[in-house]
Amino acid sequence: MSAIRTVVRGAQRRRVSTIVIIAATAMAVTATVLAGLLLAASSRPFANAFAAQHGAHLTAFFDAAKTTERQAAATAAQAGQSAGPFPVAMVATRLDGMPPGGPGLPPLQVAGRADPGGDAVDRVTLLTGHWPRAADEIVIARTNLRLPAGTTLKLANGSTLKVVGEARSISRSAGGWMTPGGVTALGATGWQMLYRYADAGTEAAMTAHATALGPDARTQSWIGVRNDAAHRTQLFVPLLSAFGLIGLALAALVIGNVTAGTIASATRRIGVMKALGLTPSQVVRACLVQALIPGGIGAILGIVAGDLLAVPLTADVADLFGTVPMSVTPWVDAAAIVAAVLVIAATAAPAAWRAARLRTVDALAVGRTPRGGRGRFAARLAARSGLPRPLSLGLAQPFTRPARLLVMLLTIGLGTAAATFAIGLAGSLRAIQAADQKPATSADVVVLSGPDTEVADPRTVLDGVPGTGSYYGRGPAEIIVDGLREAAQGTVTVGDARAAGYEMLEGRWYAEPGEAVVTTGFLTATGKHIGDTVTGTGHGPLTLVGETFDGSANNHLYTDAASVPDLAAPFEWYVKLKPGTDLAVYLAALKDKHIPAEATQVEGADGTLIILDSLTALLTALLVSVAALGVLNAVVLDSRDRVHDIGVHKSVGMTPKQTALMVIASIGIPGLAGGAAGVPAGYVLHHWAVPAMARGAGIRLPHSTIEVYAPALLAALALAGLILAAAGALLPAGWAARTRTAVALRTE
Amino acid sequence: MTPAREGALTADARGARSSLASLTMIDVVDVSRRYEGDQAALDHLSLHVAEGECLALLGPSGSGKSTLLNLIAGLDRPTEGTVTVGGTRVDRLGEAAAARYRRATIGLVFQFFNLLDDLTVTDNVLLPAQIAGRPAGDARRRARELLGTLGIDRHADAYPGRLSGGERQRVAVARALMNRPPLLLADEPTGALDTASGAEVRKLLIDLHADGQTIILVTHDEVLASAVATRTVRLVDGQAA
Structure with missing residues (x-):
């Protein structure tokens, strides 16, 4: 031993x-x-x-006006396990500091629970902060709307709630949690019960369980929550x-x-x-x-x-x-x-x-060129290349160890592929968001109209305001289509809505009443294709002339307002200003004419995008570092193996700079070849993964969101393989340059 | 401090020729080289070599012969003392300057040849010229000329592994002479060769010296030293005996 x-x-x-x-x-x-x-x-x-x-397989809400706490508690016997009753209140809040008439936050359903995980069902995970200890403390369910700990929420009665943490319930049982006493003080409107059943696998079983709770119970089945979550998870799994x-x-x-x-x-x-x-x-x-x-x-x-x-x-x-x-x-x-x-x-x-x-x-x-004649052809070729000798010696050197060369190629290739994929993914996500926001960003001003506004139809005014270029109107509608269980979400337009810049996946934008453009979700839900006609209530036959992109994967239909004659949609008018028009002056002019209007706003990157960005950055940095360390290790090994040859080179006059150049050049070919192979690999992976993500989410992506690689970017990424390899070779190159010749020559 | 001692001179049959040389090419003054543990490989040695001279350094293993050669070649630096070659203070050179000095001044021949096995004979010989950035045409002409002179031109495209020891050492000598160095340093050039190959190399060195090449030869081989050298210095424990 x-x-x-x-x-x-x-x-x-x-x-x-x-x-x-x-x-x-x-x-x-x-x-x-x-x-x-x-x-x-x-x-x-x-x-x-x-x-x-x-x-919780089933989340039930019992109205306090119809069901007592004891009656709600009695329903526990119907399930294998249960938790509750917890007092529940709906609270309307706004951020502290916002004016009373200003926009508020979405109403929150708040449940009163003494602790997050003490119950048999729905053990809520506290993500940040602490669980409420006082009546004016609240923990918010984490959603796209992030309210970090320390935020103060103002209630309609002027009192405040302090956000003390964020939590997540996979059952989505509430929008926020407070102490039971805190909810009671807010004015509880009912009771929440949470149930787990032995047989909860089917829609029918869940319907039966919900029915058994009686007509006064409003219920939410875990199957609906799961399907909604599956939509989201399928998007990111690839x-x-x-x-x-x-x-x-x-x-x-x-x-x-x-x-x-x-x-x-x-x-x-x-x-x-x-x-x-x-x-x-x-x-x-x-x-x-x-x-x-x-x-x-x-x-x-x-x-x-x-x-x-x-x-x-x-x-x-x-x-x-x-x-x-x-x-x-x-x-x-x-x-x-x-x-x-x-x-x-x-x-x-x-x-x-x-x-x-x-x-x-x-x-x-040891310390000599590997025997066996490997790499001689490359050495001969390099010697006749006319390149400076240290460079040509370095370029030929990896061919003496084909296995190590292959590993280095794969390492650099995978590192480059990861970087290519990540950059493409980030580009696609930005393109998807840009495409999604195009209807908002393609106009300069949005004008509101409707029964509450002084001018019912702003068109009469818009034409007379200097600076008005083109405009169109857009309003929401629920459109009943034969074959769909629920009404389709609809958007009806007035004027030429092509200006909205909706990204078309197939077909064209509608040109006249009786034609419609739909989303992928609509086609999937109805089983229709472009060119087919749909019928329904409140409108005549609608010919589907185009499929448009919608990042939300909703079941959506767009048509001219004249196609749905009985609809009285509140319209928003999207105005594109003439070039050179001062936006502030234009808005002031509209205000003078009692037209409520505001500049269109580009939404900031949403939370998901930020998370994806940070995630891809972390993973890419890690993979590229692993690849660089792999190269570093390979070059260190190679330099050690060839230390004697390095000594020979130095003995015949190779300077430290030339030695460093030779070592760095030794990764030139694997760097270039790895980069050249890694870029298409990353490109192919991106072109597989992004549409797969979209398919998982039930959407199709426009070409512009997939083809995000400019040729210059691809060329730069291919060179990135070389840079990655060079970064890995710098340290051993310095070591080789500093190696004392006499010491190197003694390595025999 | 031990006083510096001039290397002892041993005149031989070629002594007359060395007396013709008047210019000092190598000036080693009071040089010591100590390694870890303060063990002295060279101990206050002084030595002068004239241009055109062929000096043989003799001595047992560990006597400091190769260390002295490394100091003259700029492969190593003395702990004390100065080494001047052709007017250049070699002991003061940095790594890059030492490399340039070797290109211009030194040809090195090693006991185990130190040829690069993945390069052909021609490419090995060309290496010093290519590293020095000499014009390719001139370098090729010089390589052909050297291979012809040394009788190994038929192996120009062969790889060193296929050659005999004597042939490999001829290739090493050709490489050492590629840049026409004023000084050839040979470290046990026959040490790894059989008798016949050793004789070949011995004759080669005699011929080179006859053509005016300054040579320092490190060897255990008294026969080689007496056949080739104009002067011998015997080293014992880092000092001239």
């Missing part, structure tokens, strides 16, 4: 190599943990969160799975390469020990131990880093899915360690076997 220890110790004395090996393994294991978490979180996220929270799979592949590659390199670096020492009598089986054991020590340290550090990074990552993922964050998952950690050890062992075993069979004389001749 002492001989084995001697081999292992020798390898550990190489500090730079050992640190790089540990860092690369740690980063790869971190990526494995996070990738595993992503895959785990993306697998049945709703079901897992529902099970973890002991979600994205997160893609990142997870890239992470796993990259981690396996880097760990494998690190392990093989670790053993290769001990070859000379093994040769010496073999010359002194080390047996092949001892060599194999020594190699395995030697690979497992830095690999094991790296794996442990990687697990710790992975678990630390998992906190923000799983919080982001939970926000995306609308579920609750996964806690640190021991089985993912365990799986990551087992996977790392397996990859180390799988790579170490053949390398160890090779080392055991290596002739002692060959093992002793």
Whole structure:
């Protein structure tokens, strides 16, 4: 065993190599943990969160005017498990500081619960802050509308509520939670009961359970909540799975390469020990131990880093899915360690076997160009290229070790693919948001009209206001269509609504009454196609002439207002100003004529987009770092292997700068080729994942949201592979440049 | 402080030729080189070599012969003392300047040849000229000329691994002479060769010196030293004996 220890110790004395090996393994294991978490979180996220929270199969609200607290409590007997009754109140609030007549927040249904997780059903997860302790404290359910702790809400009666935290109920049982006393003080309007049933798997069973509660109970089934959540989770599963799979592949590659390199670096020492009598089986054991020590340290550090990074990552993922964050998952950690050890062992075993069979004389001749004639063609070609010799020597060098070259190619390729995918994804998300907002952003001014406004039809005024360019009117409508269970959401327009810039997926915008444009959701719900006609109540036959993009995936129909003659929709008029018109002057002119109007506003990036941005940035940074460390490790190994040759070059006059150039040039071809291969791979992945996300959400995306890569961007990304590789090679290049010639030449 | 000592001179059959040389090419003054643990590889050694001279450094292993060669080649720096070659203070050179100095001044021949196995014989020989950025045409002409002179032109496109030890050492000498260095340093050039190959290399060195090449030869081989060198210096424990 002492001989084995001697081999292992020798390898550990190489500090730079050992640190790089540990860092690369740690980063790869971190990526494995996070990738595993992503895959785990993306697998049945709703079901897992529902099970973890002991979600409510049925949420019922009993009106206090019709049902007493005791009667509500008595319904518990109908279910396997229950929680409640909790007092419930509807509260209208606005942010403190907003004027009394100004816009308020959506009304909140607030439930009074003493603590978040003490009940058998619907154990609410507190995401930030603390649970309400006083009657004027409230915890808000986290939605797209974020009200962080510390926010003060003003009630209609002038009193205030202080937001003390954010929480999430997978059952979506309330919009906020207060102490029971706090809700009672607000004026409870009823009671909330939460139930879990043994048979809750079907719509029929849930309908039966709801009916059994009696006509006074307003209920919400978990199936509806689940379907709504599924829509959201399906949108993001392809994205997160893609990142997870890239992470796993990259981690396996880097760990494998690190392990093989670790053993290769001990070859000379093994040769010496073999010359002194080390047996092949001892060599194999020594190699395995030697690979497992830095690999094991790296794996442990990687697990710790992975678990630390998992906190923000799983919080982001939970926000995306609308579920609750996964806690640190021991089985993912365990799986990551087992996977790392397996990859180390799988790579170490053949390398160890090779080392055991290596002739002692060959093992002793370390530090030279690998024998066997590999890479000679490339060397010959490079020598005749006319490039500066350090450059051509470096370019040819990776071909002497084809396996290492392949691993480096794959590492750089995967890193570039991850970056390409992430940048494309961010571009697509922005394009989707831009397309979604186009109807609002394509006009300069929106004019309100309706029964409450002084001028019922602003058109009579708009034509006379200087600066008015084109305008059209738009109003909401519920349009009853044969074959649909519920009325379709509709938008009716007056004037040329093509100016709204709706993105067409197929067909054209309607040109006359009797024609309609619909969303993908409408076509899916009705089973109709473009060119078909739909009939219904309140309108004549409508010919579907086009399919338009709608990011919300709603079941939506657009038509001319004249197609629905009986409708009296309150219109908003979207005005495009003539070039050079001063917006403020124009708005003042409208105000003088008692026309309520405001400038159109571009909504800021929504919460989901921000989360996706931060998530993709985190994952991309991680994957690119893993790739760069993989390159660093490969170049360190290569430079160590060739230290003697570096010494020879220096002995014939190669300067430190030329040496550094040679080492950096050695990653030139894998960098360029990896970048060139990684960009199309990322492009293809993006073109698969983004439409898949959209399909999961039940929408189709316009071409403009998929084709987000400009040729210049793709070229820059291809070069990014080279930059990534160069970044990884800088450190070993500096080391090679500083290596003392006499020392390098003694490596034989 | 041990006083500096001039290396002992041993005249031999070629002594007359060295006396023709008047210009000092190498001036090693009071040089010491210590490694970790304060062990001195060289201990206050002084040595002067004239242009056109062929000096043999003799001595047992660990006597400091190769260390002295490394200091003259700018591969290593002395702990104390000065090393001047052709008017250049080698001991003051940084890494880049030392590399440029080697390109212009030094040709190195090693015991184990130090050829690059993935380059052909021609490409190995061309290497110093290419690293120095010399015009490709001139470099190729010079390489052909050297390969022809050294009798290895038939191996121009072969890889070093296929050559005999003697042939490999000829390639190494050709590479060392590529940039027409004023000084050739040979570290045990026959140490890894069989008798026949050793004789080939010995004759080659004699011919080079006959053509006026300044040579410093490190060797254990007394026969080689007496055959080639105009002067010998024997080192023991880092000092001239």
